Amino acid sequence: EKTKKSFLSKLTRTVVGKSRVDAEVLDNLEEVLISSDVGVETTLKIIDRIEAKVAKDKYVSTEELNGILKAEIANLLEENNSSSVDGIVIPEVENTPYVIMVVGVNGVGKTTTIGKLAHQFKSMGKKVVLGASDTFRAAAVDQLIIWADRVGVPIVQQGMNADPASVAFDTLQSAKAQNADVVIIDTAGRLHNKVNLMNELSKIKNVMDKIVPGAPHEVLLVLDGSTGQNAFEQAKQFSLATDINALAITKLDGTAKGGVVIGISDQMKIPVKYIGVGEGMNDLQLFDKVEFVDSLFN
Amino acid sequence: MFENLSERFDRAFKVLKGQGQITEINVAETLKEVRRALLDADVNFKTAKEFTTKVKDKAIGRNVLTTVSPSQLLTKICHEELVELMGGEHEDINFKGNPGIILMSGLQGSGKTTFSGKLANWLKNKQRKNPLLVACDVYRPAAIDQLHVLGEQLGVEVFSNREEKDPVKIAQAAITYAKSNGFNVVIVDTAGRLAIDEKMMDEIAAVKQAINPTETLFVVDAMTGQDAVNTAKAFNDKINFDGVILTKLDGDTRGGAALTIKTVVDKPIKFVGTGEKMDALDIFYPSRMADRILGMGDVVSLVEKA
Ligand SMILES: Nc1nc2c(ncn2[C@@H]2O[C@H](COP(=O)(O)OP(=O)(O)OP(=O)(O)O)[C@@H](O)[C@H]2O)c(=O)[nH]1
Ligand SMILES: Nc1nc2c(ncn2[C@@H]2O[C@H](COP(=O)(O)OP(=O)(O)OP(=O)(O)O)[C@@H](O)[C@H]2O)c(=O)[nH]1
Ligand SMILES: [Mg+2]
Ligand SMILES: [Mg+2]
Numbered sequence: 001e002k003t004k005k006s007f008l009s010k011l012t013r014t015v016v017g018k019s020r021v022d023a024e025v026l027d028n029l030e031e032v033l034i035s036s037d038v039g040v041e042t043t044l045k046i047i048d049r050i051e052a053k054v055a056k057d058k059y060v061s062t063e064e065l066n067g068i069l070k071a072e073i074a075n076l077l078e079e080n081n082s083s084s085v086d087g088i089v090i091p092e093v094e095n096t097p098y099v100i101m102v103v104g105v106n107g108v109g110k111t112t113t114i115g116k117l118a119h120q121f122k123s124m125g126k127k128v129v130l131g132a133s134d135t136f137r138a139a140a141v142d143q144l145i146i147w148a149d150r151v152g153v154p155i156v157q158q159g160m161n162a163d164p165a166s167v168a169f170d171t172l173q174s175a176k177a178q179n180a181d182v183v184i185i186d187t188a189g190r191l192h193n194k195v196n197l198m199n200e201l202s203k204i205k206n207v208m209d210k211i212v213p214g215a216p217h218e219v220l221l222v223l224d225g226s227t228g229q230n231a232f233e234q235a236k237q238f239s240l241a242t243d244i245n246a247l248a249i250t251k252l253d254g255t256a257k258g259g260v261v262i263g264i265s266d267q268m269k270i271p272v273k274y275i276g277v278g279e280g281m282n283d284l285q286l287f288d289k290v291e292f293v294d295s296l297f298n
Numbered sequence: 299m300f301e302n303l304s305e306r307f308d309r310a311f312k313v314l315k316g317q318g319q320i321t322e323i324n325v326a327e328t329l330k331e332v333r334r335a336l337l338d339a340d341v342n343f344k345t346a347k348e349f350t351t352k353v354k355d356k357a358i359g360r361n362v363l364t365t366v367s368p369s370q371l372l373t374k375i376c377h378e379e380l381v382e383l384m385g386g387e388h389e390d391i392n393f394k395g396n397p398g399i400i401l402m403s404g405l406q407g408s409g410k411t412t413f414s415g416k417l418a419n420w421l422k423n424k425q426r427k428n429p430l431l432v433a434c435d436v437y438r439p440a441a442i443d444q445l446h447v448l449g450e451q452l453g454v455e456v457f458s459n460r461e462e463k464d465p466v467k468i469a470q471a472a473i474t475y476a477k478s479n480g481f482n483v484v485i486v487d488t489a490g491r492l493a494i495d496e497k498m499m500d501e502i503a504a505v506k507q508a509i510n511p512t513e514t515l516f517v518v519d520a521m522t523g524q525d526a527v528n529t530a531k532a533f534n535d536k537i538n539f540d541g542v543i544l545t546k547l548d549g550d551t552r553g554g555a556a557l558t559i560k561t562v563v564d565k566p567i568k569f570v571g572t573g574e575k576m577d578a579l580d581i582f583y584p585s586r587m588a589d590r591i592l593g594m595g596d597v598v599s600l601v602e603k604a
Binding site: 031034035036037039040105106107108109115136137138139140142143145146147150191192193194224226227228229230231233251253254255256257260279 | 334337338339340342343405406407408409415437438439440443444445446447448451492493494519521522523524525528529548549550551554555574
């Protein structure tokens, strides 16, 4: 609330027909963006764009400036970053089931996001199977079992300390036999600077193609919405190891804004697909870029 | 990941080669680089601003020794200032009492349960204590199992009650149990919570009030961005914690949140988490943290020698 007020009140100082945005407005814009974890580089990029745009077109009102600003930020987000009218969909693939592998650093919300996704798919009448390939973190398998029970979907697991690639292999085999529509594979949290663990991830990924050619169809990188600039490096390193092609941002029900994804989406051309807004199974939403940009100024 | 600070300084000072003194004019560009380095490291926006002003005041008018370049001198000033801000001496966790009681708090996924295990391990093996772990997270799926698995690994008993849904009652019962069974430190793990979740914040305040801990800890992920300021402040306002635990420092984050938290709530950082294993904890060194935030290599030691 506070940010919005001060930001908008600063905006009203601007004068009609100006061809330059005054320094005070820009300072304020910078503060809003940096405080939302947008990062210096992306912030400067946004400010440059606003300046260029205003110099060319001259804005007439604060609303207009506000509109230009939001449009410019939204432009940095990937093209396909707006929610479809149909809500969550399972894309058509040549070889079914549609396989989603979920990856990310420790504690970001991978397992919870899987529970929520499974619930969404199940509510759509789809047949979902979960695979417990986090065989490392204490009680990780138990946690996914509880989610599977809660949602009412089958889970494939080999207990703790099993080979995660072997669990993934098993899960796909079982899902195929059951004629499942969607498979979601949980993996252990790992920091992206740990080479061995990143290699293990490539291995888990590669084994799936042997059962379902083309799988995993979706490698979903989960980012914690309260993470700062380190999320960039996470996106880079996980991309290198697993070709991530979708992002989920969690914990946006808190005060953190998750602004770092603007730069990530812009530079790496990876769409943000989902946002997490709570710990319950209904607390998952499709990412809506207009709403997201609005929330930076709320 | 990022260009390190001394490289940035060298670049900023390049145009000014040969100037023997740091002045208002020649320092401006360099301070911009300092500020940017801090923001890239996730230091809070306002904290970064204040910091650069301080550094500027210290730097202006200082003569540059012939052996040291302006950029090296500025790096040294930044480093000194940062170390000072992050607190000098290491402060221990207070676990003395009958029993000593340690309460964990923090956001979801910050590393509370893992750190509870690490601390139990440290107390048992390094301090010859007999700790009891207490499972007060009644919400997260398999949170109680997670603590039991860790306890079993460590040979440390875990107190839990799967029928009881009130963390206050579990914590109280655990302390009674500890007293009559010869445990001398009680470590209370709690559920993750958002600072704006009033009901959950009231809950942890109630737990604290009921058990009167010797030490209340705020566990925070070192990768946290600008929100660190809001969270730390809100938790401190509500439960007035005694110390901070910075987790996941085995990653490559600069960890600027450490500086933010220290500046905003002025509570010492007591331990850092450096891995998922139970012995992956380390005491906090302000100087190493300063290096890390500034992304510095050997510049400081170079200047020390000069
Ligand atoms: N408030 C909030 N909490 C969340 C959200 N998503 C996950 N969490 C919580 O964050 C914590 C960690 O979530 P997990 O799903 O276990 O995270 P993970 O990435 O699987 O963790 P590891 O497997 O240990 O790496 C749990 O307490 C979740 O309830 C969200 O969108 N909002
Ligand atoms: N690499 C690394 N991982 C850590 C560290 N501390 C904790 N973790 C991991 O981070 C994830 C979350 O840790 P937890 O201890 O479950 O976090 P929590 O705060 O208890 O989470 P909630 O109870 O869901 O709020 C797990 O995967 C841990 O293994 C650390 O210092 N380094
Ligand atoms: Mg998990
Ligand atoms: Mg926990």
